[in-house]
Amino acid sequence: MFSNFNMIDNEKFTKRILITGGAGFIGSHLVRLMVNKYPDYKIINFDKLTYAGNLENLKDVENAENYFFEKGDICSKANVEKVFAENAITDVIHLAAESHVDRSIEGPLEFVITNVLGTVNLLQIAKEKWSKNEDHVFHHVSTDEVYGSLGEEGLFHESTPYDPRSPYSASKASSDHFVNAFYHTYGLPIKMSNCSNNYGSHHFPEKLIPLMINNILQKKPLPIYGKGENIRDWLWVEDHAKAIDTIFHKGKIGESYNVGGLNEWKNIDLVKFLCKVMDEKLGRQKGESEQLLTYVSDRAGHDMRYAIDASKLEKELGWTPSITFEKGLELTVDWYLENKEWMDRVTSGGYQTYYENMYDKR
Numbered sequence: 331m332f333s334n335f336n337m338i339d340n341e342k343f344t345k346r347i348l349i350t351g352g353a354g355f356i357g358s359h360l361v362r363l364m365v366n367k368y369p370d371y372k373i374i375n376f377d378k379l380t381y382a383g384n385l386e387n388l389k390d391v392e393n394a395e396n397y398f399f400e401k402g403d404i405c406s407k408a409n410v411e412k413v414f415a416e417n418a419i420t421d422v423i424h425l426a427a428e429s430h431v432d433r434s435i436e437g438p439l440e441f442v443i444t445n446v447l448g449t450v451n452l453l454q455i456a457k458e459k460w461s462k463n464e465d466h467v468f469h470h471v472s473t474d475e476v477y478g479s480l481g482e483e484g485l486f487h488e489s490t491p492y493d494p495r496s497p498y499s500a501s502k503a504s505s506d507h508f509v510n511a512f513y514h515t516y517g518l519p520i521k522m523s524n525c526s527n528n529y530g531s532h533h534f535p536e537k538l539i540p541l542m543i544n545n546i547l548q549k550k551p552l553p554i555y556g557k558g559e560n561i562r563d564w565l566w567v568e569d570h571a572k573a574i575d576t577i578f579h580k581g582k583i584g585e586s587y588n589v590g591g592l593n594e595w596k597n598i599d600l601v602k603f604l605c606k607v608m609d610e611k612l613g614r615q616k617g618e619s620e621q622l623l624t625y626v627s628d629r630a631g632h633d634m635r636y637a638i639d640a641s642k643l644e645k646e647l648g649w650t651p652s653i654t655f656e657k658g659l660e661l662t663v664d665w666y667l668e669n670k671e672w673m674d675r676v677t678s679g680g681y682q683t684y685y686e687n688m689y690d691k692r
């Protein structure tokens with residue numbers, strides 16, 4: 331039951347959106363965008379604050395009148411029912427997940443629990459709470475990795491068959507199938523987006539770009555898996571947040587949209603470019619950071635190439651990436667240089683030991 335206070339409070343807002351995983355990398359950019367752009371929406375950030383979640387990412391909006399944080403686990407029926415009831419949730423944008431491929435190789439079960447069971451728990455509660463005659467949206471944020479691995483040619487389209495290869499992508503693919511199943515079976519009003527690799531500020535330094543920035547700063551080895559020839563399609567995280575906003579508001583119910591930047595880079599070329607940018611910023615000798623490049627054994631089942639065709643989103647909904655990779659990478663490096671203490675704080679505690687243990691096993 332809603333208390334009178336909550337009912338009055340809730341009625342002030344035209345939508346009350348539950349954003350799961352809002353303290354993570356992409357989630358924090360989305361929360362910031364939604365809080366600032368839509369003062370008439372109540373934005374509830376629902377996050378378990380795992381190693382990847384950090385409320386410091388949202389310091390600039392924490393006092394906004396339309397922003398609320400609720401610590402909770404998407405796998406808990408009690409936690410999710412409580413946040414739905416107290417806020418009379420009208421919409422969900424679901425980002426909470428275990429998101430790192432290397433960790434999924436080390437321990438797949440956590441990925442099944444959070445990404446599959448957690449998603450089904452949210453779907454089930456949304457289905458129970460929402461009446462069919464009202465306007466609601468359950469927007470599921472997913473990845474292009476569900477499509478598998480490309481050869482030298484071609485792009486992932488929305489119609490590309492699912493072919494996940496890592497435990498991470500298998501868990502995300504499974505969650506996508508459940509989201510679609512809830513649409514087809516129960517008529518739950520879902521939307522879905524599948525995005526390529528993101529980069530930008532507040533990115534946890536276990537993923538390629540922030541890990542390399544951190545290691546370049548500290549003059550530590552730069553671990554390149556295999557030959558470094560694997561290709562990823564990189565998108566600036568703020569452009570992903572804008573794409574989610576666009577799809578959430580303008581996308582068709584029951585449809586999925588690919589999001590990507592047509593910006594393919596071989597890992598080795600990207601890291602060399604990053605070395606060059608950082609040598610200039612740090613006033614180091616030309617070529618100094620490249621000397622840190624260290625080839626290490628390859629990731630098991632390493633997907634060769636990802637590349638997204640985002641033309642459906644561009645043509646139907648009018649979204650396009652706003653900045654070039656060169657500009658975005660420079661902004662990203664500047665942010666890390668200006669926020670070294672953020673990096674120190676998130677890499678203190680258990681993370682460092684975890685990463686080093688895993689790295690030793692390679």
Ligand code: NAD
Pocket residue numbers: 350351352353354355356357376377378379380381382383384402403404405424425426427428429430444448471472473474502524525526527528529534
């Ligand atoms: P992240 O790892 O930075 O953040 C995940 C967030 O989810 C963290 O704040 C964490 O505390 C929270 N969380 C984890 N388990 C939870 C649980 N059981 N209950 C509540 N909260 C929980 O991830 P990210 O990179 O920001 O990715 C967000 C979403 O976008 C994920 O669903 C991911 O699959 C998807 N995605 C990521 C990328 C990318 O390049 N990072 C690309 C495409 C799609």
Ligand code: TYD
Pocket residue numbers: 430431432527536537538539541553554555558560561562597629
């Ligand atoms: P990552 O950032 O983990 O994203 P994903 O695996 O989801 O695409 O890795 C991006 C690419 O960089 C991937 O091909 C693996 C590679 N990689 C390295 O070569 N060294 C590293 O230390 C890391 C973390 C990744």
